Amino acid sequence: MTLMTMFTTLLLVLAAHLDAVLSLSTLKLSGPANLPNDASHALQPSLASFSIETGFFETFFGNATAPNQLSLNLLENLKARTGVPAEIRIGGITADSTYWDPGQKVALFNFIDSTGALRNTTLGPQFWKSVGLLPTDTKIVMNLDLHNLNYTGAFDMAKAALQGLPSGQLSAFEIGNEPDHYLSFTPQSYTSIWETWAKNISQSLHLQTPSFRVAATVEDPIWPYDTPGASSALDCVSALAAGSNKDHVVNSCSEHTYQYSVCDPPRTAVATLPNLVNHTRLAMYLDLWQPRIKSVRQQLGDHAFNIGEYNSVSCSGKDGVSNTFGQALWLLDTTLYAASLNVSRQAIWSGSLQTDWK
Ligand SMILES: *[C@@H]1O[C@H](CO)[C@@H](O)[C@H](O)[C@H]1NC(C)=O
Numbered sequence: 001m002t003l004m005t006m007f008t009t010l011l012l013v014l015a016a017h018l019d020a021v022l023s024l025s026t027l028k029l030s031g032p033a034n035l036p037n038d039a040s041h042a043l044q045p046s047l048a049s050f051s052i053e054t055g056f057f058e059t060f061f062g063n064a065t066a067p068n069q070l071s072l073n074l075l076e077n078l079k080a081r082t083g084v085p086a087e088i089r090i091g092g093i094t095a096d097s098t099y100w101d102p103g104q105k106v107a108l109f110n111f112i113d114s115t116g117a118l119r120n121t122t123l124g125p126q127f128w129k130s131v132g133l134l135p136t137d138t139k140i141v142m143n144l145d146l147h148n149l150n151y152t153g154a155f156d157m158a159k160a161a162l163q164g165l166p167s168g169q170l171s172a173f174e175i176g177n178e179p180d181h182y183l184s185f186t187p188q189s190y191t192s193i194w195e196t197w198a199k200n201i202s203q204s205l206h207l208q209t210p211s212f213r214v215a216a217t218v219e220d221p222i223w224p225y226d227t228p229g230a231s232s233a234l235d236c237v238s239a240l241a242a243g244s245n246k247d248h249v250v251n252s253c254s255e256h257t258y259q260y261s262v263c264d265p266p267r268t269a270v271a272t273l274p275n276l277v278n279h280t281r282l283a284m285y286l287d288l289w290q291p292r293i294k295s296v297r298q299q300l301g302d303h304a305f306n307i308g309e310y311n312s313v314s315c316s317g318k319d320g321v322s323n324t325f326g327q328a329l330w331l332l333d334t335t336l337y338a339a340s341l342n343v344s345r346q347a348i349w350s351g352s353l354q355t356d357w358k
Pocket residue numbers: 062063064065066105106107108126
């Protein structure tokens with residue numbers, strides 16, 4: 001895909017985020033007739049992808065009897081301009097409390113307790129019909145539950161997804177969301193479980209090709225890279241070094257990047273609009289991943305490093321920062337800068353129950 005189509009793509013993504021009325025049919029771009037000598041190497045056309053929280057899949061897309069046409073149109077428009085549909089990762093924090101129930105009548109059920117908290121999510125056979133609303137040929141990454149350490153549960157979900165989706169639609173399974181935040185995993189203890197599960201699922205379901213995306217971790221790399229402890233963090237590279245691909249089950253890896261956060265006061269203080277739109281800060285942040293991107297591409301191939309979730313301000317955004325035009329500029333800049341570092345796909349994560357596209 002050329003940078004121009006990429007730019008058009010991103011405008012669409014921005015439109016989705018800004019709620020803006022942007023008349024794309026009248027957008028005219030001018031540029032050189034031939035690729036300039038300093039053009040980048042070929043980019044993965046599904047660079048601008050999406051991560052949809054499992055428990056809120058229907059909040060975004062609806063279901064077969066009540067589809068969300070706005071969301072579906074946005075994805076169709078993206079597909080029309082890039083030539084391929086955006087990849088959709090069904091996952092996130094709710095994936096670690098999502099269970100398969102073959103007898104459930106509704107597609108998706110969220111167990112909300114009396115305090116309003118979401119306790120868990122169950123999916124039934126109709127769920128795959130909801131997924132079927134996505135543009136034809138949409139690739140799906142399905143995030144399985146690792147946190148409960150229940151292999152049978154993860155296996156049942158993997159099997160249901162494989163049987164419920166058209167052949168070839170699944171591009172990868174992930175096992176666990178942000179496992180660097182639970183069970184005190186080290187690269188070794190994570191890998192000993194993750195690798196066994198990935199191998200067993202591959203064998204039991206007769207998966208012919210490597211089908212797992214490893215890591216899905218969220219902690220930023222410690223800087224500088226040679227700081228003691230920097231290499232003991234759980235991430236794509238340390239999981240591979242610990243043997244997660246010793247049985248050739250890994251097709252790619254993913255890490256999450258949230259440049260700012262309002263999860264705690266020190267980080268809230270720097271989550272400002274001037275910082276958000278500062279390109280130097282943005283580049284310094286994504287540059288932290290350069291050694292990992294290089295290593296993963298060497299080990300798994302050119303399109304193996306994915307940002308499986310990202311957005312500007314974690315813990316649900318910040319008023320006056322993540323709901324501004326500056327956010328749109330940040331999104332465009334982040335996507336193109338990450339592409340320049342050889343990140344292949346970036347799945348923007350856009351919240352949960354109350355937020356959806358807005
Ligand atoms: C589809 O969504 C509608 C509206 O939320 C809901 O009433 C219905 O039960 C859902 N159907 C299935 C099969 O989940």
